[in-house]
Amino acid sequence: MFIKYRTKWRRWVLASGSAVALGASAFAAPEPALVQQILAKLTGFYQVTAPEKSYLHLDKGYYTAGELVWFKAYVVDAAKHLPDTLSRVLYVDLVGPDRQVVARRTLQLTAGTAAGDLALPDSAVQGAYTVRAYTNWMRNAGPDYFFSQSLPVLGAKPAAKRKPAAAAKPDFQVFPEGGQLIGGLPNVLAFKATDAQSRGLAVRGELLNAAGKPVASFASLHAGMGALTFTPEAGQAYTARVAWPDGSTSTHAMPQAQPSGLLLHLEPAATQMGIRMARKVPETAAPPETVTLVVHVRGQVVYVGQSALANGEVLSSRIPIERFPSGIAHFTLFDAQGVARCERLAFVNRQNGLRITVRPDKTSYGPRQQVTLALETRDASGQPVPAQLSLAVAAADLEYPAAPTIESHLLLTSDLRGYVEDPAYYFRNAAPETRQALDHLMLTQGWRRFVWPQLLGNPLPAGEYALERSLSLSGQVWRTERKPAAQSELTLLIGNALNNLTTSTTDAQGRFLFTGFSGQDTARVVVQARTPKGSPQLTLKIAERWAGVAGLYPPALLPDAALAASLLQRSRRQQSIDRQFGPDTARRIMLGNVTIKGRREPVPADPRRVFTGADVMLKTSSIPGFDNYPNALLALQGRIAGVQIAGNAMQTTVQIRGAGSIMGSSQPLILLDGMPTDVGAIVGIPASEIESVDVFKGASAAMFGTQGAHGVMAFYTKRGGSTASSGYAPGVARATVPAYYQAREFYAPRYQMPAGSHPDYRGATLYWAPNVSTNAAGQATLSFYTSDDLGAFRVGVQGLGAGGQPGSGAAVLAVERGR
Structure with a gap:
């Protein structure tokens, strides 16, 4: 089902490169056949794939070796950002600068959230680490859907320097709006200039025609991105001459303009979305073509319409922003045959996120004084709403300015492929310049969760990774x-x-x-x-439980020397105190050097042998001609004391004397590579594939319970001809299913009196509360105590409203001597 509404479109005919208004007309109601096919495929894709998003709120922006990374995980459905109720298992891993996994956590999600922590080793090298969060279901779409964030970590020594790649040069890319340039029509050409670390570079330059004459100039606005408008000639070769920050220049070939095609142009504004569509074909007398425009935001259809578009004609209209949910809107223009000809992304920010207000009871505090925070959550209209929140109080100078927020991730970066530099920048204000920079991002880094030709022409592939409810x-x-x-x-x-x-x-x-x-x-x-x-x-x-590490985000920038030295000093002081006076001091005794002497228990050579203590352990290699028998049972007839094997290759019976037969049947329990089976399975395996046989009887078989009442025969197949092989028998595999990680409790002492028995240097993270909820009136109150450290501390709160609205809030409090 699609949303229909009639909107006025203005029509223009291009005359010598200019547009002449002809009047207004109505955009026709969609014809069911083509439109319903498109919408059915779109709806089916989101129903079948049920995309998810994950986000981690971290306690601060910079870390040092030996510290804990405290985090709160949020997992939501990708469409409306409601707390996810499908996946209930989340995987979080921390990857070092050398792309080796440092820590892993398996978390149980409750109402789409979970709290956890990651321990940085004391020996952690200095550099950029990457923290990732994903569900098993998200792996079907690939690591581009995972939450990933680069963490700057100060360590005892820097990471080993890698040899720079041979192609580590600045990069300049261009992106025609809608997908292609059309000759004779005004086109928007976006560009992006980056360094070897994928960070934007400020550039300027000129667009030159084949004669070397400038036809347009350009300059980047933010993060190396920008756009220019020009009218190319079909078949004409254009180049861009780029001036780089270091004074060097380079030239780059531009894509060729096509002689015919459709053009889609958007003009995002604060209150409306401007749309222009144009058509160009070589035949001047070509009849009008019916085109279809489909607009959706995360699978929610916002607009559908059809209209006849004549050669050289431009259709223009505006859609009110109120019709869009906040987020990335996908505009697709289809031709009369239902082929997607133009695609364009645009970001819509209705400023309707969750409003979080943080009010400390005072502006400044003394050491070890109680701080009381009043939290308030409201929607965009000012009405109170309940919300799930997480709160961190950390030294103000440890805020990483380029870190993502829950708004920037859920609304923006989770729907874009690759690295987005400083995503929070686009949410700091609603100024026209910020809005323009955001549109440049849409033009250069646009990405779709699907490709229309594949979606319309083929059934959806089955997911390789299962949805985990447990x-x-x-x-x-x-x-x-x-x-x-x-x-x-x-x-x-x-x-x-x-x-x-x-x-x-x-x-x-x-x-x-x-x-x-x-x-x-x-x-x-x-x-x-x-x-x-x-x-x-x-x-x-x-199946491998953990996703592989294919590539990491560009490294986060480390703090300057002064901040780094201060951070290391504060961290080492706090860690020293924590080791002596941690939250479990009453149960811990500080020991001096201790020498432990002991004997390592032997590890079984064969990991399949989970049952030990057999009465008989027989190697088949010790029996002459064993491999020539049809099966192991026939080869063992009369060779094991107390074991009676009768029959032939088609029907065989086994009985172990002294194993008890009061229960009627005397059939022993048969194991194959540690797993229960029956005599028929052993008969069907050639004797040459059996490596050894163990027999349990009497008291030795008691460990098997009633199943071993008549004795046990355990057969082990060969594994590559050697018991020292690391492989397993055919059809057998071992695995470990991890336990859910139980998050540590943040150490937050409560001082009833200012004096204390030991120092308290919580100077990096002063307080961490991962599970804070506001009531129906949108209110919550919590309190904690300051430490002996002085300075400014930032209170950062992030979370989700009951309707899936992401939001964040902050406040600053000062700790001063003599307060």
Whole structure:
């Protein structure tokens, strides 16, 4: 279903490069066939993919080795930014300058939020670290959808310098508005100039025609981005001559203008969105073409319309901003055949986010005095709204100016590919210059979650990564490298308790998913796959739980020397005090040097052997001619004392004497590579594939409970011909399911009297409260105590309103001696 409304469009015919007004006409109501197909595909994409967004609110902007990075995670649906109720598991990792993972956290989401922390090692090298947050479901779209932020970390020593890349030169790119230049029509050409670290460079220059004559000049406005307007000639070659900040110049070829096509131009303003569409074809007598304009914001259709567009004609109109949700609006112009010819992104900021007010009870405080903060949350109309918030109080000089906010991420950068320099800049004010800079960003860094030709012409691909309502374990079973094993029988063993078994089957693509892990403790599991006929000749691959590190954001800038020295001094002083007088002082004893002597327990050579203490352990290599038998059971007849094996290759029975038969059946428990199976599965495996056999009987089999009442025979297959091999038997894989991380509690002492028994140097992060909620009246109150450190502290609050409105607020308080 689409939104329809009639709007007046003004029509112009181009005459010698100028527009002549012909009057007003109505934009026709959409014709159902084409429009409904487009909207059905668009709606279906967002319903099937159900995009999610994640964001981390960090306690401060700069860190040092040995510190904790405190964070509050927010996960929302991508359409309306409501707290996500689909995924309930979040993965957070911290990647060092060398692209190695430093820390990982698996968090349980409650109402779309979770609190956590990341420990920077004492030996952490200095440099830019990257923190990422994502759900398993987000991995289907790729790492561009993850939350990523670069963290400047001061360490004991700088990171090893890498050899600069050979192509580490400034870059200059151009982007025609809508996707292409059309000859004979006014075109907007955007550009972006960056250094080797993807940071914008201030440039200026000229656009030259084939004769070297300037036809337009340009200069960047913000972060190396800008735009110019000119009317190209079809077939004419144009070049840009760019002047760089260091005084050097370079020339760059421009894309060629096409002799025909459609043109889409936008003019974002504070209260309305200006739109111009034009058509150019070589045949002057060509009949008008029906074009369709579709506008949506995060899958929410804002506008749909159709109109006939004649050759050389321009349609112009304006859409009130009130019709848009805040965020990135996608404008797509389709031709009469339903082919997307022009695309353009525009940012709409209705200034309707969550208003957060922070009011300290005083403007200045003394050391170890109580601070009471009154928080208030209101919507854009001034009405109180309940909200989920997180609050950090940190030294004012530790604020990183280019850090994202929850508004800049949810509304802007989460829908753009790649690095956006200083995203918060675009939300600091609503000045025309800021709005223009934001439109330059849309022109140069626009990105879509889908490509229209693929969306309209093909079914949506199945997601490889499952939606996690709880901790899960997934993977795929293969017969060969290219043929998945559909309908394979799976057995999951958790720990070494045979009563903790789960069975399942693979789908048509050989994929499987086990869910329901509690997350209360780490679970070590074994998964066994067998064909419907019991053969283990399969390859079982467990899906990697953590996303790989493909590339990192450009490094954050480290503080200047003076701030760095001050930060290191404060951090070391605070860490020293924390080690002596932390929150668990009553349960901790500071020890001197301690020498620990002991003996390391031997690690089993074969990790499949989760059950030890067998009465008989037999290596098949010790039996002459063992590999020549059809199966291991026939080869073992009469070779193991107390084990009776009867029958032939088609039907075999096994009985272990002394294992008790009072329960009727005397069939022992059969294990294959640590997993329960039956005699039939062993009969179906050639003897040459069995490496060893263990037999448990009597008291040794008691660990198996009632299942081992008649004894146990455990068969182990060969793994590459050596027990020292790191591989596993065919159709068997092991994995570890992590426990949910339990966040630390921030140490915030409460002083009833100004005097204290030990120093308190919380000079970096003074207070951290990840879970703050305002009531229906939009109000909340909290209190904490200052430390012995003096100076200015910034109170930063971020969060979400009940309707999904992101917002932030701040206040500054001073701690002074003698207050």
